[in-house]
Amino acid sequence: MRGLYINCDNSKLRLSSQLASVYSKQIVLPEQYGNGMLIYNPQEWHNAPMLSLGSNHFVLSGWFIYKNQRNNLSLLASDLVDCGYEVLRHITSGSFVLLWASPDEKTVIVDPFGLSTHFIDTQSDRITVAPSVKVLYKESVHTLNDTLNSILGKKHHLFGNYTLYNGIERLSPGSYKQESTKEACFYYSFETELEPIALLGGKVQNLVENWPYDSRILPLSSGLDSRFLLANGRFKSGFTYGPENSPEINIAGHFRACFSQYKSFDYSEQPLHDDEPAILDELSFGILTPIPRLLTNYIYAKELFPQSNAFFDGYLGDVLQRGTYVGFKGKLGELFKIFPFIYRLYPFSAKRILQWRYKELSALEFDLVYADFLKWTESLKLNDLQKVTYYEFLFGRGGRYTIFGSNVLAAQLFTVVSPFADKSVFNSLINHDFKNALSYKTMHQLWSKVAKKYSEVKVESGYTPRSNRFLIPIVQITYRMMFHFIPSRANYGVKLSRDIKKGE
Incomplete structure (x- = not known):
């Protein structure tokens, strides 16, 4: 499986590794990055996407647009060393996970929308990241979350950054995570000039x-x-x-x-x-x-x-163009599609819309979804319809299933x-x-x-x-x-x- 493996490897992914051997290239990371490996697309990168600037080392899985240039890892790395994380706001597109290893810190950086879909073992003392939960899962360490297992059975996907196992999470969109700290920091924002x-x-x-x-x-x-x-x-x-x-x-x-x-x-x-x-x-x-x-x-x-x-x-x-994640299944949902002016007559709250969208869940299960929704949207300067769309795009059906x-x-x-x-x-x-x-x-x-x-x-x-x-x-x-x-x-x-x- 293509991706970045930090302090782990792909040995548990036997068959997807065989597929990767046909279409991808694989390298073992040098010791300055910690134990790990990179499986990358040789049609996108003629040389492995990794470089060193003095004692700062960078390795990337995926692609990005930075300052209107595609995959200029040298420029991005140089700016990160000189100016710090604030330069990440100049990334306009991408699907990537980037590891920055310096003598004092190791940092994992995720693309603005989490399109790269990697996971982290939060129980590990070291940054341990992989593109599949199966790589990270240890039966003696990570316990099954029964509530999330029930939700998965009903909706066929999870939400937020959750996985089925306590102690394994999706790396959050638009974030960077340092090895020395438990919490992720976020660089993505809506502070940009809007286009007509x-x-x-x-x-x-x-x-x-x-x-x-x-x-x-x-x-x-x-x-x-x-x-x-x-x-x-x-x-x-x-x-x-x-x-x-x-x-x-x-x-x-x-x-x-x-x-x-x-x-x-x-x-x-x-x-x-x-x-x-x-x-x-x-x-x-x-x-x-x-x-x-x-x-x-x-x-x-x-x-x-x-x-x-x-x-x-x-x-x-x-x-985004037709508001499909504000809609929901069932007879009432079909009625709203026929008469969309209903949304103008009745300003439904985000909670009400989510209750319709997640009606299969029990009250306890929905409370978990709604708490997660508030966690990621409460501080946003968006109205309720915008917040529901944002959440489903990054943390709901879009970001966790589609x-x-x-x-x-x-x-x-x-x-x-x-x-x-x-x-x-x-x-x-x-x-x-x-x-x-x-x-x-x-x-x-x-x-x-x-x-x-x-x-x-x-x-x-x-x-x-x-x-x-x-x-x-x-x-x-x-x-x-x-x-x-x-x-x-x-x-x-x-x-x-x-x-x-x-x-x-």
Whole structure:
């Protein structure tokens, strides 16, 4: 498994290590870093991402944009030595874990949104970090948390920085942790100039241009998130997976000419990778229930386009442009989708929305979630809808479940880039009025300067970014019913759910 192993190794990850031996490079860390190893992407780093400046030593897993430069580790390291941690605020994008070892201290630094997903053993006297809980888990030290185990069974993922085991936590987004102190410090903030929503496409374009054209690959769905990336960048390779003749395949097919090479395929047609179940167990141990076949399809995409490296993912774009994490399942949730003006008539509290979203939990379990929500959002200068979105993006379903499909699984084969987690894009959207997102006004603003060839093609729910926003909810609910009740209209998500239930 790709990542940074500090005072540990990957010996417990036998099968994912075999996968890494095909697509990655591995080095044992020199003694000045402590015991450990680095498994990195040689297409992203031609030489191992580590360097020494006198008695200061740096090693990094992942990628970053600092002062408008991609992966200039020498510049970042030099500035850290000269100016300290305040320079981290100039990191605008990335998915990384960085170890800084000096004679007096060892510090682990995490990317602004925690996309790198590493874990720390809080019971160890030394900084002990790994990309998988399985590496850190010791039966004699780390006890199972029964409450969290129950929550995992009901929601299929955890929240906050929790794992199933007391004494093992996720490294917190936008933080740095020193070996000599117990508590993490935070460098990420919202103190940045906000961009007009209509101009955010330019920010996406600037981010895309950091990678060579030939290395760029875009997984294109039938939705608006990946399409927005396509409309604001050039990509040599593209692919779409979904059931044959599904909305994903048919809608994405409108844009095949935008790529030099493009392939659509049924996600279930490839033989399941022999080791996928065991690899998923190693990677998801103690944190979530993984979705099957994603890894198999990512491997297939890598085999189709072996020169591709920079994998641009529309990760959580719908959360920011359409407010999907303010919504919830059930009949009441569907009613709110049809009549989004309800949110304007009734200013629901964050607690009320979270109760709807986590209705499967017991009162005790929900209290734990809500306490964690307050811990991470109480001091933020955001309203309740913004806070719920922020929490779910970094600490809830987004940061603890959705992230696994792209920024963990796909990252075993590619460098995963999530433009909606670019600091400028995220900050501009998280600070806008989410009542506008729920009523599709934000979507209209975001797409207002996009070429018509992208904005006039329908999504799988039957509307376009230019549709009358007052009619969209009715159109959307009609199409959703078709997905569920007409088998031939089933999209990827519906068919996958059916296949999982059949397997049970």
